[in-house]
Amino acid sequence: MTVLIVEDDLPAQRRLVRLLRAHPEYRDACVVCADDVTEARRVLASEAVKLVLLDLDLHGDDGFGVLSAASTAGTMVVVVSANTHRALRAFDVGVVDFVAKPVNAARLMIALGRVQPDAIRRRPAALIVRSRHGLERVSVEDVLYISGADDYVAVTLMSGRRLLHDEPIAHLERQLPSDFLRVHRSHIVRRDSVRRVLDGPGGTRIIELRNGARVPVSRRRVALVLRTLLRAMAP
Structure with missing residues (x-):
């Protein structure tokens, strides 16, 4: 499976990769990182991404620009952002969860767990x-x-x-x-x-x-x- 991490801060990006790998479902995931909206949309158009971990402030660009592409691709999104005042809008557009920064590892594990019931979809024969x-x-x-x-x-x-x-x-x-x-x-x-x-x-x-x-x-x-x-x- 492929997971896309959209985060413009390199240390935060690397930490999200480590935390993701700690979850048994994502231990062997192919993790792709993007640091801006344009690159994230390109990845979503070319890869079968299962999950996006999305920051909302990307070099001044609005991370909500990624959500429409994720929705079109049928990809689930967990927002990881310090902009907690935008959580309601994020849920309105269908994100699975909103994890506030600084990221608590246990809280992120809960969010990843919430992805699982929706992720286990029947595949066609x-x-x-x-x-x-x-x-x-x-x-x-x-x-x-x-x-x-x-x-x-x-x-x-x-x-x-x-x-x-x-x-x-x-x-x-x-x-x-x-x-x-x-x-x-x-x-x-x-x-x-x-x-x-x-x-x-x-x-x-x-x-x-x-x-x-x-x-x-x-x-x-x-x-x-x-x-x-x-x-x-x-x-």
């Missing part, structure tokens, strides 16, 4: 893949990996069949269960389809799948991917 030939229902169990960029993705099935889908990869990622792992901005793989992880050029990593296909692992996600796969392979 099938994906509806829309291509130039029309709509096709594809069982999630048949999906091996997904690759793509911009507005089109390729869904590769266990059978080797390849379907083109005319939506961004982040849209499909939001529909997939935890059996799938985003390893790169352009690649999602089925965890149990990974045969091995190879060393790539310049210290990069490459995943080899059971069908022989190879997909790159982004530098930002290497630690998360290795940690997740090692845990899955442990006896």
